[in-house]
Amino acid sequence: MNNDQISVRMVVLLLVGTFTAVVALHHPAVGAAIGVGAIVVTLLNELMGR
Incomplete structure (x- = not known):
């Protein structure tokens, strides 16, 4: 996994968490x-980690 994938994952998690809040x-x-x-955010993090 490269840094671009980690960055995209973090952006998705932050956006979904913000929208939900x-x-x-x-x-x-x-x-x-x-x-x-x-x-x-925790559930998405777990699902994306698999």
Whole structure:
């Protein structure tokens, strides 16, 4: 794996985490923004690692 793939992976994780946190902030029923963002990023990180 080269550095370009690592960079793209990190950008995707950050974008999805940010999007999820923004959605959670605008819709409080979804849950706490930091918790939801962290869970989504963690799951994506695990899935992309396989």
